[in-house]
Amino acid sequence: MSDYDLILLGAGPAGAAAAIKARSLGLSVGVIDEASAAGGQVYRTPSPALTATQPDADRAKGDALRAKLAASGAVLYANHRVWSLRPGFSVIAIGPDGPLTLEAPNLIVAAGAVERHIPVTGWTLPGVIGLAGATILLKAHGVLPGRRVVVAGSGPLLLLVASKIVAAGGEVAAVVDAAPRASWLARAGSMLARPDLITKGANWLLALLKARVPIHSGTAIRAIHGTDGVESVTIGPVDRDWRPVGDAERTLAADAVCLGFGLLPSTDVTRLLGAEHRYKPELGGWIPAVDASLQTSVPGLFVAGDGAGVRGADAAPLSGELAALGVARRLGRGGGGGSAGEAAQTEANWHKSGRFGAAMSALAMPPPGAAAMIDPDATVCRCEGLTRAMLDAAIAAGARTLADLKATTRCGMGPCGGRVCGEAAAMLIAAATGWDREAIGQPSARPPLRPVPLAAITGAFDYDELPIPAPAPL
């Protein structure tokens, strides 16, 4: 018994657009999101305590999206965390009122992206946060990561975060970008198609220059120092392949570090449901293999937004609409010959608008040499306290896949489930063996997709009603 024609996982720009489109085609739609309101990361609603902050363009776009979604008739399940799924599809979540299971023959996963981490010595100190995490802190809570912040890693989030810190009155000790300056220019072609976004980037840059923030390209953090928190950061040059070179190091005083290396498509759900995936570094890494309507190898399972390949917020709504059109066609709904033409047009527009985002994503993507940035004593797997040296030893002893590493070292077995350490661990295997990433594989997706308290899963129950099968043979 289906609850809806379509369930959407994620109410960001892709998910909301998909829901609105599907409703306009007459489909019944349920939308599930972890956050308290629609908008995703990019249009995240500010905390109510922040109403006095200056309105910005993202805020206005987010409010418009929320209003449109509310008017569409799609049912939004906010504050719901999906922890498991069954084929066909059942979505199993935990919400404010307890467990919730929803069923639908079609599922669009618009779960966005997660941060790519490359561990450096000291990154486990209090005061070090992810770049994407920093945007949430700044946007939703108006909180500065620290008084004097080093913003480091790669990709466009560096400029966004640094400029937001400056705008909020914080000090940025330095922007430290591993990519050589030339690689930004190499992407200029793709960027010229979007002068509006270039202007946005230029404005961030201008704000940083005005605040006299030093911007170091071709540079990376060598180590973060401190006892109870960040006290200073040592940076040094890296070569074109992001390998540390030379001894031109300098140490900057800082009490916080925002560190991130671009975004990884979030593929937990599609992996759990057994969809095929491909490794596409130009789109952020592993993504589900899809057809022209963004349907995966599992019939009825569609993807949209950054989860289908990191292309950014502007391309996301088009991918959502494309997937919604695919769902409608699969259900034999949504009106005749016009829809094929509309899908083709939407697909073309999506490809066009995705070019800029994909170029940005590629800019953040670490080349294989970046594994050299990880010192032997840097903690790679935080949950289990495993350093690079420990993982390298296991690789030298024969571990060739993430599953091997997990079995021999427990890497990825903790609460993060490989979400934080999986990329770095795969980089280490690739660096040691020369194997390509497809062969090294992905972390296996297992329920629960996020750690869930046992009591939240089990709920209240009566022992005598447990469906206990026949006992094992004597």
Added chain:
Amino acid sequence: MSALYDLAVIGGGILGSAAACRAAEGGMRTIVIEQQTLGSGASGVNAGTLSLQIKRVRLMPYAIKGHELWEKAGERVGFHKTGGITLAFNQREADLLHERMALKREAGAPIELITPARVAELEPNLSRKVVAASWCAEDGYANASLSGAYYRTLLEAAGVDIRERTPVTAIDRSGSAFELATPAGPVRATRLLLACGAWLRSAGAMIGLDLPVRARVNTVSVTERGPALVGTVVGHATGLLTLKQKPNGSILIGGGWQGTGSPDEGRSSVDPATLLPNLRLAMFAVPGLDRFRVVRSWTGFEANVPDFFPLAGAAPGIDNAFLLGCVRGGYTIGPYIGALMGDLILGREPELPLFDPGRFATGASAAA
């Protein structure tokens, strides 16, 4: 022409590796061919429970020997002898417990019945709704995820060749030897042992056997690390719960609840519909679990045959071919029964009798 081995073992789990080690130590030139990596199947993903209380009566002598071998492996496999408690929460379960534990005790397991008050002394954090319980001081657990690394060391020391990520795609026995086709080239051997667990059925088909092997899809869950809650291995009278807290504070929950999928699909999945009662049973037994977050549930394939006893012996109707698969308790028994199998292949009389696969009709004569 590739080298001729005395023995080719298909399957690098506990059983195949233990048999290969014994055969190599007896002088046979031996190779293990594994489709994934050593110990990546049931050997590596089971809950690691070493409990005589959940072993079948007829298998008890083998299980006791298996315990001894795991204890000897010690730290290398994360062995811990903690003792184990089996719980009954109503009269029906208590009757079952009394009946079963009496027979297992007769078979040699040092199991005693204990009162609910004694349970509360031994494990103050268990449910107070216990109506009957049993205790076995020999019970404990090891860390199944170390199986592959452990046997890699043993195989290398015994001089066994190891070929991993190498699926066998066909077996030809037209000549004097078996020729195994693999993507990495053929492997030739005068003797063949199939020890590939839930994949025994498809491997058997390659030599014309129709083995009655089906796969069970067992579910295991683990929590994040937490404060000390239980020190022993906790079970349920029906055998449908195993629970233990590892030294790092994480809690492993098993019990053989069935997921979905099959070896032919190459994939299995946790079924939330069976995970739920599995976790509820765990919560009922150990109420303090409510605060623990589950970080991962997974599944693994366990071979199964109609009478739930091992397959261990000569392949019916095929000279120099042998079958080895364990059903129920394979992790506990595996090191021992694998070694017995090695003895049989070496032409020695095994210390305890094996389990002749010829007890099932396998259609071998038609293929031979």
